[in-house]
Amino acid sequence: MQDYVLRTNQLSKTFRGHRALDNVNLSIRRGSIYGFIGQNGAGKSTLIRLVTGLAFPTAGSIELFGSSEEKALIQARKRIGSSIESPALFPHMTAGENLEANRILRGIPGQDCVPRMLKQVGLQGTGKKKAKHFSLGMKQRLGLAIALLGDPEFLILDEPTNGLDPMGVIEMRELLKTLNRELGITILISSHILSELHLMASHYGIIHRGRLLEQLTATELDGKCRQYVYIKANDSDKATAVIQHELDTADFEVMQDGAIKLYNYAEQPSKISSALFSAGLEIEKFMPMGEDLERYFTKRIGGDPHV
Known part of the structure; x- marks a missing residue:
């Protein structure tokens, strides 16, 4: 059996007739970094609020660290750190004072x-500087430090890079990877x-x-978004033989109409075309293709993949 920190069973939440969550069965393995993907209003924040106890489900159940009883969930939530939406900071306090106030409030x-x-978050040199004078990146780091109080086993972050400049995004990403690793x-x-x-x-959930x-x-997602070269030749069987023998690969797929998706050499299209032309083949179509992750996500939610 896999070791999960979180599992939900048919979890649903309705607000004034609007179904914000609809029978969600989500599972997060211990030690993973789980990317929870969705547009604004998709239900991401609602699920997080249910998991952290800030709201209650309309139906379904939540299991944390293997327990789903109400009393057990209360204890399990003490093993969670979270930062939801914008960090709640005391603007006239320093970073250290903010942490001390939160430590006392939470009884740590x-x-x-x-x-x-x-x-841990790189704010040890901020001294007497008040939080109201922090950059957005520093505020996000302070929010993360507050979430890390109590040495949580499970960290829940809602849009942690929202509004950060490119360097701030990189710094936050590397910090989170370090915490996980x-x-x-x-x-x-x-x-x-x-x-x-x-x-x-x-791991991902959409x-x-x-x-x-x-x-x-992540491996499955990369496979779904794999790059390839689309080949349509006048002789599909001969093109297949050239790919197998001249390019020495079996990493391709022949479609019903005879077109070939060649996954190997996708970054070396000239090598492919040279082998095909040398064999005397006439090439009708020859196109590097594949999806990036944003296009896959757009297609998965039913949007226009060409946007």
Whole structure:
């Protein structure tokens, strides 16, 4: 049996007649970075609020660390750190004072965790600077430090790179990867920016209009978005033989109409065309093709893949 930190069973939430979540069955393995993908309003934040206890489901159940009883969930949520929407900071306090205030409010023993968290997120040198004077990236880091108080096993972040400049995005990404790799923290990251999630997530869940459309690993997602060269020649059998013998690969697919999708050498199209022309083949169509992750997501939710 897989070791899961979170599983939901037919989880649903209705607001004033609107079904924000519709029978969601989601599972997150321990040690993974789970990219939770969806447009604004798809249901990402609603699910996060249910998991963290900020809202209650209309139907279905939540299981955390293998337990789904109400009392067990209360205890399990103490093992979770979260930052939902914009970090709630005390603007007239320093980074250290913000952490100390949150430590006291949450009943976390020992003051030694405050300087440790500041160092963990790279804010140890901010001194007496007030949070209201922090850059957006620094505020996001401070929000992350607050979420890390209590050394959580499971970290839930809602749009952690929202509004950051390119350098801030890179810094946040590397910090989260370090937390996952070195401390073993399981991370759920909600975002509508698939290209950014692709650089760090090991697993994905795609949600649209409250319904979980698909869960897949990074390897599976890369396979679905694999690049290839589309070849239509006057003699499909001969083209296949050339690919097998001259290019020494079987990594291709022959379509019903005789067209060939050649996955190998996709980054060396000139090598493919040279082998085909040398064999005397007439090439009707020869196009590098494939999808990037954004196009796959757009197609998966039923949008126009050409937008």
